Amino acid sequence: MAADDTSTWLRATVDAFERPLVRYALSLTGDLERARDAVQETFLELVRHAPTVDRHRPAPWLFTVCRTRAIDRARKESHMQTTDSAALAAQPSPAPAPEAAAAAREEAEQARRLLARLPAKEQEVVRLRFQEGLRYKEIAAVTGLTVNHVGVLLHGALARLRGEADRTDAAAPANA
Amino acid sequence: MNPEPEDWKVTAFALGELDGEEQAALARRAAAEPAFAARVAAIRSQGDSLKAALAAEPGPGLTDDQRARLAASAAPANLRVVAPRGRLLGLFGKIAVTGVAAALLVAVALPTLSGPRREPTTAAIGTGRPAAQAEFTEVYDRAGGVAGLAPTTPPAPGVAGAPLTRGYLSQNSTSQAVLRAALAPGAGRLAPARPPAGSGAPTESPAPDDGHNTEGYDRIFENPFLAVGDNPLSTFSIDVDTASYANVRRFLTGNMLPPPDAVRLEELVNYFPYDYAAPTDAKTPFAVHLEVASCPWQSKHRLIRVGMKGREIDLARRPPSNLVFLLDVSGSMSDPNKLPLLQSALGLLVNQLTENDRVSMVVYAGASGVVLPPTAGDRKQEILGALERLHAGGSTNGASGISLAYDTARAGFISGGTNRVILATDGDFNVGLTSRGDLLRLIEDKAKSGIFLTVLGFGMGNYKDDMLERLADKGNGNYAYVDSLNEARKVMVEQMAGTLITIAKDVKVQIEFNPARVSAYRLLGYENRLLAKEDFNDDRKDAGEIGAGHTVTALYEIVPAGVALPAGAAASVDPLKYAPQPAAAAAPAPAPGAGSGETCTVKLRYKQPDGDTSALMTFPLSDADNAFDRATGDFRFAAAVAGYGMLLRHSEHAAGLTWDAITEIAGSSLGADRTGYRKEFLELARKAKALAAQK
Structure with a gap:
């Protein structure tokens, strides 16, 4: 595999995953600078291990590595941070749009606000599933949980977002 | 409701995560039970909404510098083909691995960059901008190599020599160590320890923060009042850009006030066509129209409008x-x-x-x-x-x-x-x-x-x-x-x-104010177009262009002679230590022009689009003491637009100005407004007033 092809693929992968990884890392560290550092290290690992990564589906590998780096950097107060929703809220919205789209935007912001109130693990699997498009198996690999536990967490999260469950932490299932 | 033990599998099924017999069983159930099918559909639709909501979430990426470094490390020259048995990636790989190991061992001594050396080099590249306004400061690492460029901001008061990286360069990053180790000539050597904590970020506020905000605006430091005695000449390059007006419009229509640094007064004023007469002489590319009247937000002050109209091309x-x-x-x-x-x-x-x-x-x-x-x-x-x-x-x-x-x-x-x-x-x-x-x-x-x-x-x-x-x-x-x-x-x-058609290039304006008539002046806008007075006659210095039919407008707020300067305006200059003291105030012989009654003289230099030598035009201006409401509609409208910009910028000179005054002036100077832009401005001004009232 020529160095040129690898280089092109590396650049394309960095471009494609830069923002998703920073976003994910930010949700774990709560601090943008640490998140960026974690992502930069992730990409450096990618450069080093390029031949061993699946070219067609690098996402699981990237998120796994990123998670490790980000967790290392998370503040000592808690092992896993919930998203710093204030930081995200401070960013400009993607598009000030005509009235119809503005209503949709409100709804989207509301959905994200509700999401931010979920327990940390549930938020993480929701994001990995619905924001980064990972399959259950992949989420399990990234987070180190079992597939069943991922399924339970997602189910609980969606139920909570629908308002159907109470807000205390779901007990981990017996086979977690 | 107590969840069934396998309830989560319903969600998994809805999201397409089951397979084999489990999937088939639930598919049969959905076909047989409408209520169950509805439940599945609801979960799927919830998933879609979540996807949309999360896709719309704004998200920052890496910094420019981080990206640049990644691109460097991913360049083909730094990669080697991996041999079948997985040998290390050539030289780079070896160094990088060493760097990582070293960095991990010495976890605390994280390398960073030293503070920037302020270099006037960028200002010297023919822009005519004074060195104090150099756009980029090169940031050096300890080895003396250029690590990158950071936009220049003045240091925070009281923090002498504070490094000015403004977040562009991550200062405490292990990965920086790895990269520097990998790419530096003496690979494996770590850079020295980071500078003392607290020196990393400028303390001025609000810092245009490239961390959370991916939009980028230069900081604007509003032109102050300048005393004519110390600064008789005002020199700037013309500007026909209009982007700031449209950009501000975009914010207001989205129910947001724009960031003050996005508001460039000259671009707001220049967005509108004005009815200045075109030049009559075919050889002259533009005509100049001067007007002066009282200042609507400060009745003791005057407002001078310099207008230029480019020749129309059929x-x-x-x-x-x-x-x-x-x-x-x-x-x-x-x-x-x-x-x-x-x-x-x-x-x-x-x-x-x-x-x-x-x-x-x-x-x-x-x-x-x-x-x-x-x-x-x-x-x-x-x-x-x-x-x-x-x-x-x-x-x-x-x-x-x-x-x-x-x-x-x-x-x-x-x-x-x-x-x-x-x-x-x-x-x-x-x-x-x-x-x-x-x-x-x-x-x-x-x-x-x-x-x-x-x-x-x-x-x-x-x-x-x-x-x-x-x-x-x-x-x-x-x-x-x-x-x-x-x-x-x-x-x-x-x-x-x-x-499309440039009719004159490198167009510069220099105004000399008569101290007998003017005690201080302030140029509204054009902050990043200012030139040193020597640049006016220097044809090597670049300036702006005028296109066919374009109009260009610049406004000055004047404090007439004998009127007190606004409080805090025109900081005084220290007496000179080496040059002879200027003669006592009563004695100086006035220059010939001082008694002319002229307020100022406006000079322009321009070049033909394919020329290299500039031509000069000169226009004296006398003030006929018009009141504001006797000025032309174009003059009054331009003043309203400038006022709108001043309020949006929270200008310190906007003390006498209100949104109502602006809408009133604009409303009475709409003129023919064939294009409808002025009416649109009126709506935007009202919108801005409403948004400002909510704060």
């Missing part, structure tokens, strides 16, 4: 054009308010071209390429077809696209015609290896070849206003922001002549 007899569209088709351009709008805007332009014109199209995204070779302007189907086929995707490498576009323009150069690159982008260059400073230098170099530049900005969120404005400036060009098809029509159709 479009039917305009010179032939050689146009190269340089289009950003990177992934970020795929939003509906970007590439599709761009395609429509350029389509409007193409429709007006003739067989004497030549159009080519270069795209840059990932690779750059010519997607339409030089094609005669009457072959509309071919040109529009090439526009249609554009689609967004990939990353950007602005530098190679720009080179290719200018090469294409030079290849099709039309002597005596208009040769122009039209760059359309959201400014998210992602230029990889090329730093911003290099890109600007590249543009500056290309501009010397007689090919001018129009920059069209699109989109938002990623919008790099500061970068685009600088590109247009260095590229001998103009800059507009296209937020709607109407704006596209304005830029591409109504003002096509001005957008």
Whole structure:
């Protein structure tokens, strides 16, 4: 595999995953600078291990590595941070749009606000599933949980977002 | 409701995560039980909404510097093909591994960059800008190599020598150590320890923060009042950019107040066409119209308006054009308010071209390429077809696209015609290896070849206003922001002549105020267009262009002689230590002109579009003591627009100004307003008032 092809693929992968990884890392560290550092290290690992990564589906590998780096950097107060929703809220919205789209935007912001109130693990699997498009198996690999536990967490999260469950932490299932 | 033990599998099924027998069983159940099917559908629809909500979440990426370093480490030269048995990735791999190990062992001693050395080098590149306003400060690492460029901001008061990285360069990053270790000549050696905590961030507020905000605006430090005794000359380069007005409009229509640094007064005022008379002499490229009246927000002050009107060119007899569209088709351009709008805007332009014109199209995204070779302007189907086929995707490498576009323009150069690159982008260059400073230098170099530049900005969120404005400036060009098809029509159709045809370049203004009549003055806007007084007569110093039919307006607020200066205005100058003391105030012999009764003299220098030597025009101005409401409609409207900008900028000079005053003045000076822009302004002013009241 020529160095040129690898280089092109590396650049394309960095471009494609830069923002998703920073976003994910930010949700774990709560601090943008640490998140960026974690992502930069992730990409450096990618450069080093390029031949061993699946070219067609690098996402699981990237998120796994990123998670490790980000967790290392998370503040000592808690092992896993919930998203710093204030930081995200401070960013400009993607598009000030005509009235119809503005209503949709409100709804989207509301959905994200509700999401931010979920327990940390549930938020993480929701994001990995619905924001980064990972399959259950992949989420399990990234987070180190079992597939069943991922399924339970997602189910609980969606139920909570629908308002159907109470807000205390779901007990981990017996086979977690 | 107690969840069934396997309830989570229903969700998994709905999301397509089950397979085999489990999946088949639930599929049968959904077919048989409508209630169950509805439940599944609800979960799926919830998933879709979540997807949409999360996709719309704004998100920052890496810093420019981090990206540049990654690009360097991923360059082919640094990679080696891995042999089948998985040997290390050549030299780079070995060093990198060493670096990582070393960095992990010495966890605390994280390397960073030292503070920046303030270099006037960037100011010396023919911009005519005083060194104090150098745009980029080169930031050096301890080894003395250039680590990158950070925009210059003045140090926070009281924090002497504070490093000014403004977040561009991550200061406490292990990965920086790895990269530096990997790429430095003495690989494996760590850089020295980081500077003391607290020196990393400037303390001025509010810092335009590139951490959370991906839009980019230069900080604007408003022009203060200057005492005529110390500063009799005011010198600046003209500017016909209009982007700030459209950009501010975009914020207000979205129910947000704009960031103050996005508000450039001169671009607001210059957005509107004014009825200045065109020059009568065919050889003179523009006519100058001066007017003075009382200042509406400070009755003791006067307002001077300098207006210029470029010669109109009959479009039917305009010179032939050689146009190269340089289009950003990177992934970020795929939003509906970007590439599709761009395609429509350029389509409007193409429709007006003739067989004497030549159009080519270069795209840059990932690779750059010519997607339409030089094609005669009457072959509309071919040109529009090439526009249609554009689609967004990939990353950007602005530098190679720009080179290719200018090469294409030079290849099709039309002597005596208009040769122009039209760059359309959201400014998210992602230029990889090329730093911003290099890109600007590249543009500056290309501009010397007689090919001018129009920059069209699109989109938002990623919008790099500061970068685009600088590109247009260095590229001998103009800059507009296209937020709607109407704006596209304005830029591409109504003002096509001005957008396309430059009639004078390097146009500079110098005003000498008469101390017998004026005690202090303040230029409204043009903060990043100021020139040193010596630059006026220096033909090597670059300045702005005027297009056919363009109007340019500059406003000065004047404190007449004998009126007290505003509190805190015009800081006093220390007495000189070495030069002889100026004669006592009672004694100096007035210069010949002081008794003339003139308020000021306005001088202009300009060059023909293909010339190198400037010509001079001189206009004395006497104040007839008109009250504001006796001034022309154009004068009053321009003042209202300037006031709108001052309020949006929270100007310290806006003490006497209210939104109501602005809407009243604008409302009474709409004039014919054939284009409707003035009425639109009135609505925007009302909107701004409402938003400001909510704060």
